[in-house]
Amino acid sequence: MRVHIIGTGLLGASLGLALSANGHEVTLEDTSPTAQQLAADLGAGRVVNAKTGTEAADTTDPDAPDTAPAHPDIVVVATPPDVAARVIATALETYPDATVTDVASVKTRLLESVKTLVTRSQLDRYIGCHPMAGREKSGAIAAQADLFTARPWVICSDEDTPESRLGEVIAMATDTGASVLHLDPRIHDAAVAKVSHVPQIVSSLVASQLRHAPLEEIALAGQGLRDVTRIAASDPGLWTQILTGNAEEVRSVLIDLRTELDEVIAALELGPGSTGLLAKAIALGNEGHDRIPGKHGQPPTTYAVVTILVPDTPGTLARLFKDIGDLGVNVEDFRMDHASGRKLGMVDVSVVPAIQQELEIGLLSKGWQIPESAIEKEGTA
The missing domain is CATH 3.30.70.260 (ACT domain)
Incomplete structure (x- = not known):
């Protein structure tokens, strides 16, 4: 297929690497000429001249012609979440025959925004996606061709989605090595709040407690601290957009978490029944941990x-x-x-x-x- 990727950060460049390795014709576009050229130099795809349809020479030149492919089969929007809706709407207008999808980690609010910007017929060509893959590093330089291998790739289609277009998106996702799942946008957002967004906040808050700790205390850190704080190195700007985009679901989970945290804080006053409350908190964590899927999505072992x-x-x-x-x-x-x-x-x-x-x-x-x-x-x- 001919796949045009708009946005050449970690996900966009990784997708380009994966699809190029599987024989797809990938073209790239980014508002940053340097980021666009870096992704191309890394092998994520090529940049073409919009006027001639030929490969562009140096796209870092600010005076170079605009770049765009002629007739892509699929357009993938891999931009930051706060501009994704506008870019999706522009792509639907610019490429009237293409299926347009995205890789944003929030789906409900994005879909509602897209609906206000496009016509009904254009909306039938849009299929929201979210590959559940990423790294604590960002940018094309951190891209990996196997980033999506064995990872869930959520597709949020509905009964009005044409089968042919859905088939194109499924084929693209499958060719990255991902495992395709179909979810309603609201169910998706509730799920990622629990398994991705709140863990990011908790990791960041735990790491925040180390800011002013004496170095001799931090020197005692073991693997447990490293495990909990690994994703605390994530991009603040990107995560601010993700959290605000899924604010309702994230807030709901955090309220439940705060209730249990308050119980632990009260138990640490060591009053009557405190040891039982502390043991219960750890035991409930055991129950939740035991529900995390095992290898290859199999039941926990x-x-x-x-x-x-x-x-x-x-x-x-x-x-x-x-x-x-x-x-x-x-x-x-x-x-x-x-x-x-x-x-x-x-x-x-x-x-x-x-x-x-x-x-x-x-x-x-x-x-x-x-x-x-x-x-x-x-x-x-």
Whole structure:
């Protein structure tokens, strides 16, 4: 297909890389000539001269002709959320034969805005999408061709959506390696408030508490803090747009969260029944955690964890995973923590419980160190 991408940030450039790798003809457009050229230089697509239809030379030149493709099959709007509606409406007008979609993370308010800007017949050519993928980094320089692989790609169509146009969008999403899901816009917005937008706020608020903490306190940070605050490095401007765009749903979840947080704060006064309230808060978190899907969207699975001590030297991790593979063991998941003040790390490898002991014995025979406390704990279980 001929796909024209408007907006060459992380998502737009990543989409261009993925589609180009699958043989689609991708053209690029951005209000920033430099960002547009960077995405093209990285292989996300090409920039064409609107007058000649040929590839543009240097689009960073402010005097260069405007660029646009001739007749795209699909136009993907990958601009910031606060301008997406206007860009979608312009694309529907500019490309009267194309299917127009977007990758914005909020759908209900965007759809309502688009409805006020276009005709009914134009609206039939618009299909809202949201690929559930991203990074804490932004811009084309952070783009990855496999960003969407195995990630959910939500499509918000309705009964009036022409099957042929829906088929085009599904085919495009599938060719990025994503898994297509169909959701009503309001259900989508309620879902992302819980699984994406509120986690971003919580991560940012936890990281905010570190601003004035003494460095000797922060030096004690382990993997738990890193896990919670990883997405706190996200772009403030983009997230302000996302949160305001889904304000009603996000506010609803935060009110519920505040109620439970107030209960924890009250329990920490250590009055009668406080330990029960604290235990309940942690237990309810266990229940929620256990509902998070496992690998490849499968039902949650409980794995055994084998901890291996590894020196911080080149090639160590490659050798560890080769040895695990040579033992015929499949790694379901892993994480790594770093010792403070020492060039030593601890790798937690998640495996099917039935092969935990086999893996430990095999790794010990190959010279790897497994903390004695872990083996003793298993032996007394």
